Amino acid sequence: MRVLIFLFLGCALLTAQPVEDTEVARAQMELNRVRALVEAGALARVQLQKAEDAVADAMDGSDIRKSIYLTDLTEEQAMRLVAAANRRFERRKTAFEQAKLQVDAGIAPANVLEELGAQLDYARKDRDLAATRADLARQATAMAEAESAAALQTSGAEHPPEASPVAERYDGNGVFTPEIFARIQTAFDLRFGKLLPVSANGETAVHRALGFDHRGRVDVALRPDQPEGIWLRDYLRAHRVPYFAFNQAVPGKATGAHIHLGPMSPRLVAANGSPHAAVSAGGSQ
Numbered sequence: 001m002r003v004l005i006f007l008f009l010g011c012a013l014l015t016a017q018p019v020e021d022t023e024v025a026r027a028q029m030e031l032n033r034v035r036a037l038v039e040a041g042a043l044a045r046v047q048l049q050k051a052e053d054a055v056a057d058a059m060d061g062s063d064i065r066k067s068i069y070l071t072d073l074t075e076e077q078a079m080r081l082v083a084a085a086n087r088r089f090e091r092r093k094t095a096f097e098q099a100k101l102q103v104d105a106g107i108a109p110a111n112v113l114e115e116l117g118a119q120l121d122y123a124r125k126d127r128d129l130a131a132t133r134a135d136l137a138r139q140a141t142a143m144a145e146a147e148s149a150a151a152l153q154t155s156g157a158e159h160p161p162e163a164s165p166v167a168e169r170y171d172g173n174g175v176f177t178p179e180i181f182a183r184i185q186t187a188f189d190l191r192f193g194k195l196l197p198v199s200a201n202g203e204t205a206v207h208r209a210l211g212f213d214h215r216g217r218v219d220v221a222l223r224p225d226q227p228e229g230i231w232l233r234d235y236l237r238a239h240r241v242p243y244f245a246f247n248q249a250v251p252g253k254a255t256g257a258h259i260h261l262g263p264m265s266p267r268l269v270a271a272n273g274s275p276h277a278a279v280s281a282g283g284s285q
């Protein structure tokens with residue numbers, strides 16, 4: 001019976017492993033090989049720990065590769081990414097420091113540090129990028145939460161939030177299309193010599209999770225009162241483009257301040273189960 005359970009678990013693990021995780025598979029095979037040699041007394045036990053670390057490292061690497069360049073990262077995915085990147089960095093830092101001790105003691109050649117140093121740099125960059133991505137994901141979540149609260153207020157929900165996160169609402173002519181958005185991006189670039197900081201273009205996993213439809217809308221990570229935000233609001237009013245400006249929702253929390261381009265997002269399904277109509281028909285993406 002026990003054998004059957006193990007067989008079943010083994011099959012489940014095999015099928016759960018994505019094909020692209022060859023690095024993980026390789027490290028796992030190496031671990032099996034080293035374990036057999038250690039048990040046979042042909043290898044020192046310390047090699048087993050190294051092989052186990054290599055498997056953990058490959059698994060973290062696989063997780064990092066899967067999510068570090070996702071444009072649509074949820075806060076939970078971001079936290080997992082940061083944890084994996086931190087583990088990988090600490091593991092490689094330890095490996096480098098241990099190798100350095102051996103090199104300093106003259107029991108290992110100096111050139112082993114080159115490869116380990118490069119791996120450490122790589123892990124450091126991933127760790128920093130992961131932290132940046134997590135920070136952006138937190139901000140995007142705060143922005144979406146501010147919009148969700150505003151959508152509840154305008155939808156006539158039974159218990160709308162008391163304090164409005166909307167600093168300014170401008171309905172313009174009610175139309176926002178990808179072409180209009182492209183013109184805004186160009187104008188911003190010409191004025192400030194940098195890209196418009198877009199935090200959400202269309203629907204995202206966070207918006208979906210909060211229950212509203214962000215298709216055809218764009219969030220710009222600018223505070224309404226900073227110079228770029230003031231310029232953008234002036235531009236939008238001059239061109240009659242609808243927008244909502246949001247102040248920081250909760251003082252001390254990740255900032256939800258931003259400018260939402262387009263009409264307010266309709267809720268996908270209201271609390272009572274019936275879909276609410278869109279506030280206005282804007283462009284679609």
Ligand SMILES: [Zn+2]
Nearest residue numbers: 217218219260
């Ligand atoms: Zn928005």
